[in-house]
Amino acid sequence: ELGGRKAKVEKMFGLMDEFLKNDSISLQKDILDHVEFTVARSRFSFDDFEAYQALAHSVRDRLIERWHDTHQYFKKKDPKRIYFLSLEFLMGRSLTNSVTNLGIQDQYADALTQLGFDYEVLAEQEGDAALGNGGLARFAACQMDSLATLDYPAWGYGLRYQYGLFRQIIVDGFQHEQPDFWLNFGNPWEIERVHVSYPVKFYGTVEEEVLNGKKCKIWIPGESVEAVAYDNPIPGYGTRNAINLRLWAAKPSDQYDMESYTTGDYINAIVNRQKAETISNVLYPDDRSYQGKELRLKQQYFFVSASLQDIMRRFKDLHRSFDEFPEKVALQINDTHPSISIAEVMRVLVDEEHLDWSKAWDIACRIFSVTIHAVQPEGLEKIPVDLLGSVLPRHLEIIYEINYRLMEELKKNFGQDYDKLSRMSIIEEGAVKTIRMANLSLACCHTVNGVSRVHLETLKTRVFKDFYELWPQKFQCKTNGVTQRRWIVVSNPSLCSIISKWLGTEAWIRNVDLIAGLREYAKDPDLHTEWKNMKRVNKMRLAEYIETLTSVKVSLDAMFDVQIKRIHEYKRQLLNMLGIIHRYDCIKNMDESDKRRVVPRVCIIGGKAAPGYEVAKKIIKLCHAVADKVNNDPDVGDLLKVVFIPDYNVSVAELVIPGSDLSQHLSTAGHEASGTGCMKFLMNGCLLLATADGSAVEIAEEIGAENMFLFGAKVDEVPALREKGTTLKGSLQFARVVRMVRDGYFGFKDYFKSLCDTVEDGGDFYLLGYDFASYLEAQAAADRTFVDQEKWIQMSILSTAGSGKFSSDRTIEEYAQQSWGIEPCKCPF
Numbered sequence: 051e052l053g054g055r056k057a058k059v060e061k062m063f064g065l066m067d068e069f070l071k072n073d074s075i076s077l078q079k080d081i082l083d084h085v086e087f088t089v090a091r092s093r094f095s096f097d098d099f100e101a102y103q104a105l106a107h108s109v110r111d112r113l114i115e116r117w118h119d120t121h122q123y124f125k126k127k128d129p130k131r132i133y134f135l136s137l138e139f140l141m142g143r144s145l146t147n148s149v150t151n152l153g154i155q156d157q158y159a160d161a162l163t164q165l166g167f168d169y170e171v172l173a174e175q176e177g178d179a180a181l182g183n184g185g186l187a188r189f190a191a192c193q194m195d196s197l198a199t200l201d202y203p204a205w206g207y208g209l210r211y212q213y214g215l216f217r218q219i220i221v222d223g224f225q226h227e228q229p230d231f232w233l234n235f236g237n238p239w240e241i242e243r244v245h246v247s248y249p250v251k252f253y254g255t256v257e258e259e260v261l262n263g264k265k266c267k268i269w270i271p272g273e274s275v276e277a278v279a280y281d282n283p284i285p286g287y288g289t290r291n292a293i294n295l296r297l298w299a300a301k302p303s304d305q306y307d308m309e310s311y312t313t314g315d316y317i318n319a320i321v322n323r324q325k326a327e328t329i330s331n332v333l334y335p336d337d338r339s340y341q342g343k344e345l346r347l348k349q350q351y352f353f354v355s356a357s358l359q360d361i362m363r364r365f366k367d368l369h370r371s372f373d374e375f376p377e378k379v380a381l382q383i384n385d386t387h388p389s390i391s392i393a394e395v396m397r398v399l400v401d402e403e404h405l406d407w408s409k410a411w412d413i414a415c416r417i418f419s420v421t422i423h424a425v426q427p428e429g430l431e432k433i434p435v436d437l438l439g440s441v442l443p444r445h446l447e448i449i450y451e452i453n454y455r456l457m458e459e460l461k462k463n464f465g466q467d468y469d470k471l472s473r474m475s476i477i478e479e480g481a482v483k484t485i486r487m488a489n490l491s492l493a494c495c496h497t498v499n500g501v502s503r504v505h506l507e508t509l510k511t512r513v514f515k516d517f518y519e520l521w522p523q524k525f526q527c528k529t530n531g532v533t534q535r536r537w538i539v540v541s542n543p544s545l546c547s548i549i550s551k552w553l554g555t556e557a558w559i560r561n562v563d564l565i566a567g568l569r570e571y572a573k574d575p576d577l578h579t580e581w582k583n584m585k586r587v588n589k590m591r592l593a594e595y596i597e598t599l600t601s602v603k604v605s606l607d608a609m610f611d612v613q614i615k616r617i618h619e620y621k622r623q624l625l626n627m628l629g630i631i632h633r634y635d636c637i638k639n640m641d642e643s644d645k646r647r648v649v650p651r652v653c654i655i656g657g658k659a660a661p662g663y664e665v666a667k668k669i670i671k672l673c674h675a676v677a678d679k680v681n682n683d684p685d686v687g688d689l690l691k692v693v694f695i696p697d698y699n700v701s702v703a704e705l706v707i708p709g710s711d712l713s714q715h716l717s718t719a720g721h722e723a724s725g726t727g728c729m730k731f732l733m734n735g736c737l738l739l740a741t742a743d744g745s746a747v748e749i750a751e752e753i754g755a756e757n758m759f760l761f762g763a764k765v766d767e768v769p770a771l772r773e774k775g776t777t778l779k780g781s782l783q784f785a786r787v788v789r790m791v792r793d794g795y796f797g798f799k800d801y802f803k804s805l806c807d808t809v810e811d812g813g814d815f816y817l818l819g820y821d822f823a824s825y826l827e828a829q830a831a832a833d834r835t836f837v838d839q840e841k842w843i844q845m846s847i848l849s850t851a852g853s854g855k856f857s858s859d860r861t862i863e864e865y866a867q868q869s870w871g872i873e874p875c876k877c878p879f
């Protein structure tokens with residue numbers, strides 16, 4: 051038997067080429083085959099989109115090949131694996147990133163030219179995979195790239211939403227949201243695994259049972275939904291490793307339906323089937339506050355339960371006892387969203403695997419680590435007890451038990467300090483009793499990570515002060531990073547060539563510390579010339595994009611000044627707008643000779659407001675109202691242009707960032723946990739105008755504060771400034787620009803009134819008035835420096851040269867060593 055099988059396998063291998071070939075002719079043939087057999091178009095007639103689809107499929111074949119080999123190898127070596135649980139992944143486009151990481155871009159470009167197509171034009175056909183809101187989700191995507199590149203045995207787990215983050219369209223300057231049905235034309239980057247599916251249960255009751263003379267709890271669920279796996283291969287750069295991002299989609303469960311059919315109500319049975327699919331339908335578009343919605347809880351549990359079943363199945367394939375679980379499994383909880391996984395692990399170990407509570411708890415405490423991405427309490431999820439009790443009754447009991455034991459332990463440490471106990475409790479007593487998911491994570495996880503040094507300090511001294519006093523060793527700083535593969539190599543190829551040329555190696559693409567070698571040439575006139583040309587070409591591309599989108603013509607000699615990120619009061623796009631109004635006002639009051647000294651600016655703003663966030667939506671409208679006035683004012687001409695880029699997303703960022711001169715990061719100090727946009731700008735040599743908040747503080751340390759434009763109140767000054775409250779007045783200049791808005795200078799007087807109120811009349815929680823003068827000074831310093839182009843370019847080179855620390859490769863190494871205890875497992879070539 052065995053011999054026969056071996057012969058069969060050998061024959062099959064003989065029939066296959068060893069690896070897919072990557073020469074231009076083979077690639078052309080593959081693309082044409084996919085045109086004909088996958089896309090089902092004639093190879094004599096297909097358009098750009100069909101060519102993109104065929105191209106994507108031929109890349110996908112190569113990804114799958116590596117991905118199979120990697121998993122085979124992981125299986126053989128059985129290393130400890132990291133499982134990264136995240137409710138959001140903002141992957142953006144896959145084509146150019148995959149081709150770059152596979153190292154076959156030139157071959158593909160050549161193959162397409164031979165076929166009469168342009169690689170770059172085809173790349174533009176791809177839509178973004180926007181399964182996340184902002185920084186947190188894009189950071190998860192960067193981490194996947196680094197995990198693959200650094201050969202770590204990692205899996206990502208998340209949800210395959212049918213509707214990603216909404217599309218923003220602008221009508222008369224107002225934001226409207228449209229659904230992003232991103233799967234409309236299929237998704238060549240995923241592999242549907244119909245045979246990898248697990249039932250996920252909800253509702254029902256908990257009953258007691260006696261098993262081997264011991265009382266046990268069993269959950270009798272009331273509903274079951276099937277989770278089906280969609281695998282997304284993530285290739286590393288300069289390695290054969292390709293890891294897996296497994297996203298779950300909800301499908302109706304047959305098991306559940308059988309009962310409905312027997313009642314004879316056929317139509318309702320079908321309708322109920324469809325309801326199951328709604329679980330993975332839509333991404334929640336608010337990145338900060340969650341209002342205890344049932345669907346959101348179901349989404350969280352759905353992906354957590356399926357992922358854990360998958361992880362345990364893989365573990366059990368090779369191991370008998372859960373004693374070994376912590377040696378083989380590390381689970382990373384990305385923000386509080388997947389925290390229910392702690393209760394789920396306890397349920398499986400205690401109820402299904404029949405481990406003692408204390409043994410199960412010991413295992414849970416050794417496998418879980420969490421990263422908190424929020425600063426504000428509203429970013430930490432709370433789930434009403436009633437809701438949890440109805441959707442997941444057994445989990446509620448488990449959380450109560452965890453809390454009971456936590457309270458017993460706390461009493462040993464803090465005696466009868468009930469204030470402290472109630473602050474640390476997982477259960478929050480109040481008008482609505484809730485479960486504090488963050489406290490559940492803190493009670494269990496061996497490591498609690500902050501995403502910048504300033505952020506960790508805030509967690510230690512404010513948000514989780516009590517926990518820090520009890521368990522200081524749990525708290526660690528893992529400053530965020532971004533991947534230089536996407537943010538330089540893919541999005542700024544000219545910069546990539548310059549860096550490689552001057553360093554004399556491409557090794558920095560895997561070992562970004564080498565980029566510091568550019569410092570040596572920061573004053574070299576030849577490098578300056580190349581740098582300037584690179585920037586000009588990127589600005590040209592951006593200018594064309596702006597004109598196509600907004601019909602605004604911009605001058606390439608102007609400073610391109612950019613703020614792109616989610617719209618939030620704390621991110622202070624309003625401060626930027628008031629600064630622009632001030633600039634406009636000054637220009638209007640200048641005579642011609644003064645005007646000649648003005649540094650021309652193109653102020654670019656982009657970002658989405660959560661659909662229910664009124665203030666943020668008013669800020670977007672203000673951008674448009676100001677742009678209308680300024681851009682059409684003949685007194686101003688090219689001295690100032692204001693542009694709002696609609697529907698900001700990852701691929702827009704890839705175009706905008708390389709073409710920017712200056713970027714703005716204006717959060718009120720203490721409010722931005724880290725910020726990762728600033729790191730992308732830094733890598734691309736854009737100068738930063740920023741408050742001393744989040745990762746900007748560490749950036750200043752790396753490149754020198756003199757190479758950026760810092761301003762505003764410091765983190766430790768903010769609370770005292772707020773205390774002063776109503777007596778805190780902004781400058782006269784501030785009062786003047788706010789008055790212009792109030793008086794209807796830009797129209798929409800009534801509409802903007804409440805926006806103005808947020809920064810005046812004793813309000814101004816985010817200290818715009820207080821920071822305004824120092825903001826204008828920083829802007830003036832940026833203008834002065836821009837006039838001295840040599841200085842500017844030198845600072846720009848030093849920014850790129852100092853960006854090494856902000857690679858997600860560094861972040862991942864820290865996680866691997868300090869939190870997860872995993873080793874690389876490199877698949878041999």
Ligand code: GLS
Nearest residue numbers: 185186423501722723724725726
């Ligand atoms: C965020 C923070 O607001 C950002 O400061 C941070 O850079 C990011 C990644 O850690 O996480 N938290 C969040 O909910 N959305 C974010 O972008």
